[in-house]
Amino acid sequence: MMRVLFVCLGNICRSPLAEGVFRAEAEQAGFLDGLTVDSAGTGNWHAGEAPDARAIAVAAEHGIDISGQRARQIKRGDFHAFDLILGMDHRNVQALTRMAAFDNKATIDLFLGHATGETRDVADPYFGDEADFQAAYRDIKAGSAALAAALAGKASRDSG
DSSP: OEEEEEEESSSSSHHHHHHHHHHHHHHHHTOOTTEEEEEEESSOTTTTOOOOHHHHHHHHHTTOOOTTOOOOBOOTTHHHHOSEEEESSHHHHHHHHHHTSSSOOSEEEEHHHHHHSOOOOOOOOTTSOHHHHHHHHHHHHHHHHHHHHHHHHHHHHHHO
16 A cells, blocks of 8 residues: 655645646556555645646646545645655755654655656746646656656565
């Protein structure tokens, strides 16, 4: 059983995209069973809201429906409920590290760094246009494919 949480600032752009895209990649890799995938934000500005319409649109273009997701703020219990908490940018990782300073079971890391070895952020498309959401999707797709392949390989090694 692996539990993965994706985190961005408000949980309406990057992290819901990552949740949806990673879930699709894990399903394609054949290890969705036994996997928990969720997303959250470091802030609570959008709690209860659906993802940004532009994020929903870019996901839908690629056959992924994220419209049923609802934004939430990360909570202390998440640091025990998840094995892997991945921030979409360095600022998110710093905030997560501060929140979990004394009571943490999860591995906290930068999404692209953990997934692909690239130590760069998934740029926040919120104040951008459709091209910015497409760029975020491409980064998230590449990271999700790499992460799914790595976790599927680990799952098969652990079971065999």
